[in-house]
Amino acid sequence: MIKNIVVVGAGLMGNSIAQVFASNSSLNVILKTRQLKPDRWEPIEQNLDMLVARGVLTREEKLAIIGRIRFETEDAVAYRDADFIVECYPEKMETKQELFANIENYCRDDCILATNTSVMRPTEIFSKCRLRGRCVGTHFWNPGHLIPLVEVVRSDYTDEWVIDVTMELLTSCGKKPVYCKRDVPGFIANRLQHALWREAFWMVENGIADPKTVDDACKYGPGLRWPVMGPMENSDLVGIELTYNIHDYLLKYLADNHEPSKCLKKMLDQGDYGFKTGKGWQEWTSEQKEASANGLKEYLIDYALRQKKSSK
Numbered sequence: 001m002i003k004n005i006v007v008v009g010a011g012l013m014g015n016s017i018a019q020v021f022a023s024n025s026s027l028n029v030i031l032k033t034r035q036l037k038p039d040r041w042e043p044i045e046q047n048l049d050m051l052v053a054r055g056v057l058t059r060e061e062k063l064a065i066i067g068r069i070r071f072e073t074e075d076a077v078a079y080r081d082a083d084f085i086v087e088c089y090p091e092k093m094e095t096k097q098e099l100f101a102n103i104e105n106y107c108r109d110d111c112i113l114a115t116n117t118s119v120m121r122p123t124e125i126f127s128k129c130r131l132r133g134r135c136v137g138t139h140f141w142n143p144g145h146l147i148p149l150v151e152v153v154r155s156d157y158t159d160e161w162v163i164d165v166t167m168e169l170l171t172s173c174g175k176k177p178v179y180c181k182r183d184v185p186g187f188i189a190n191r192l193q194h195a196l197w198r199e200a201f202w203m204v205e206n207g208i209a210d211p212k213t214v215d216d217a218c219k220y221g222p223g224l225r226w227p228v229m230g231p232m233e234n235s236d237l238v239g240i241e242l243t244y245n246i247h248d249y250l251l252k253y254l255a256d257n258h259e260p261s262k263c264l265k266k267m268l269d270q271g272d273y274g275f276k277t278g279k280g281w282q283e284w285t286s287e288q289k290e291a292s293a294n295g296l297k298e299y300l301i302d303y304a305l306r307q308k309k310s311s312k
């Protein structure tokens, strides 16, 4: 039975993932960091305070979550009793490979090792491990404490029991795990997302619509369906015959470039990095950037509130 969780790396994802596991009252969570910074609780407290302010959590629940998280810097102390270790290190292959090889010096042989890589193949990340059957991909989405989806990704080595235990663990923490049977680059959701982004960028590049119009076409149209109906169900709804006929006519006209869009390259060369520099596909004032980031968070908190009400 899983009891002791270790989250390695207290950055953006590590903090929110530690919070997710600590929301399950039967788990103890260690957040493994290099140093014990005086402000180490700040990101977790900020996330939790926002949830308390909106009534998703009570103050007592917030304190209980914090009470289940402990920061630790020593490898031997952090890993020795762990049942499940998930890394949230920077997205660099060698760094993750070295990390897991080191963790194996300290953890038990039956401890599950998980990577939160965004796109890299877990098969490669775990290739230097001694016991590869216990290794699995768990791709959380940012913000990790608000987006329910976690992709559980099977590597070429992963044992069946590891998938079962990981799916069960994530469900017990209020997540919606989905099982990706093979670790293809991008797993499931990023493949879907970037197929759409490729088409969006192609349309802007070819003068079919401007960037804001493309976003509006998503937000006020198909995007409204997606929280309740994915493409497979939608295809059944409209009918397989219609789906076939649409694809027979349309697919040959869709973007199929295998390199990043020329517009992206041009913006990179010009130093237009999006929110970071105030200009990307469009220009962004500080107020617009704040409204965009807060708008998403508020939407996700509303979603969490609805979930909480419907589970009562």
Ligand SMILES: NC(=O)c1ccc[n+]([C@@H]2O[C@H](COP(=O)([O-])OP(=O)(O)OC[C@H]3O[C@@H](n4cnc5c(N)ncnc54)[C@H](O)[C@@H]3O)[C@@H](O)[C@H]2O)c1
Pocket: 008, 009, 010, 011, 012, 013, 014, 032, 033, 034, 087, 088, 089, 090, 091, 092, 116, 117, 118, 119, 139, 140, 141, 142
């Ligand atoms: N940011 C996202 O939107 C997002 C979403 C899903 C998955 N991911 C993946 O999650 C992982 C972490 O991303 P992030 O955005 O949290 O990165 P981040 O830079 O915010 O955090 C990385 C953390 O690792 C720590 N770290 C680095 N080297 C270390 C070492 N030797 N010892 C201890 N700590 C060390 C850093 O101090 C930092 O706290 C990456 O693999 C990323 O691809 C990110």
